Amino acid sequence: MRHIEDLRKLLSARRPVAAAVVVTVAAGLVAGCGSGAATVGTATSGTAGACGAPLPSTAPGAAKGGVRITAAGPACAEYEVTNAGSVPSDVTAVFTVLSAAGGALDTVTQTVPAVAPGATVKGRIDLGRIGSAWPAGADPAARPGSGSGSGPGVKVTKVRSVPSAEAPQPAGPCPASGLRLYADDGDAAMGLRVMGLHLRNCGTSTVTVNGYPKLQLLDPEHRPIEGVRFLSGGAEIAAGTGADNPPQEIALKPGEGARSALVWRNTAQDGEPINATYARVRAFPDAAPVMIIPELDLGTTGRLGIGAWTREDGRP
Template sequence: MSRPAKAALVAAAAVGLVAGCGSGTATVATAPSGSAGACGALLPSTAPGLAKDGVRITSAGPACAEYEVTNTGSEPSDVTAVFTLLSAAGGALDNVTRTVAAVAPGATVKGRIDLGRNGSTWPAGADPAARPGSGPGSGPGSGPGVKVITVRSVPSAEAPQPAGPCPASGLRLYAGEGDAAMGLRVVSLHLRNCGTSTVTVNGYPKLELLDLEHRPIEGVRLLSGGAEIATGTGADSPPQQIALKPGEGARSTLVWRNTTQDGEPVNAPYVRVRAIPDAAPVMVTPELDLGTTGRLGIGAWTREDSRP
């Protein structure tokens, strides 16, 4: 979960790595909120779903909700939170992803989510009566209409930058949204030469799997290619040398199964990636739910069409 910020603590565009539970995940930019409670009643931090891993919903009403992001770590971090919008009856309607960039250690940054029917986060075609605060029992004590479900934080120095200014390395690396079917998982890593010189990639990206605390995960076999997992996933191409001119790109495909049998399931929410051996690392969040399989297939870099 990466900057194009103009100040030390500003909000960046959200990177939607987690799928929405409705028609799609809204991806919008955050902005500092006004005074505390501007959206409605102040909410207790102890209420279920209002606080998670440094992100807290502080106030909410029918039109909007305010939240704050606190960096409890020791280095600047890009924090991505996924919020679920709730109907008046408490059912999940859609997910909203927010990313706040370059949160300094110990700092707290505020943000705001529009919940009104005309707001950018309200699902198209949703019943007006289902809008938070519009149904029976709306008002004080009726619930905030939104909750925090997932928080991911990556060091700002290693954050993926799919848009904005070109990183100092001249290489833009980020993860795609992924696909899942019958326990088979497929996620693409995208590499773009946004610099001014030709860059050559050859073979496979180097991966390090990390847990929720960014600690290395041991005991998982990193396979060259995806044939041992499944065929036809795009991870089967042989390694080749690819010269990427400015503006050109390449793609690697990760493939795994989340089968769970005997043993402790392994989850690797974070992956540190080096596109080439001497490249600066980029930390992406593909949410690897490896089950008890102990294997991850890594596809070789293949040429990808340039963006229009």
């Protein structure tokens, strides 16, 4: 019995400390809008806290492509993503943060992974992490999202989605295929565009590639685009792009990589320009597809040069 009484006293003595810890954690969560929520570049599911006045979907810039800003204030904004498609999708939204005068201050990119068909996922943008959206001393009544009628302090400017099963995975767990395939940011000069494709063997066995990656181009609604000429290499478009190496058989051991390149011009002459938002890429004919978002502005040329796979490290 004495041991039990000693244990009760010990627990009683620790309760205030535990309570103090809970209060400290709670205070940390309440201290800033967005604390404990998504950082810039990510999104969280579940219920987001109130960031400001609720916004109607008809507010300027509040909704686009299944993404809707539901509330906005000086410190943060809340949004929701709805997947109207038939497969789970990774949805990426670009938001533009606005000044009190309505000018663009910055952009925030949020990706919500694996949104189920018909599901709606909520997320939050912490504006405090990218600087104040409204200059110090600005008239509070003129701040966007303050209920002044000027609209939210952030708007949806671009929405892109890819099937989760085909999403590029440049980092994290190795895909079931054992291969990572992704595109880099590319380079542009005087209407010439060059974008790198990267392939890395993250599996446990050697994989052999030979020749050129296979591409299918898609429009913003994921519909196939016809009428594009796929060229072997980039020589017909421009010299010195690094996309003209001859095809060769490459055995990629675990950890090794290869690269290719896409080359095009956005020259516009007579005719309708061709714009391909997405490209479904296969490293070789029977490889698992990966959907990238190259935003190909092919102009009226309708040509895309594709480089053969070469070793990432330059070895033969």
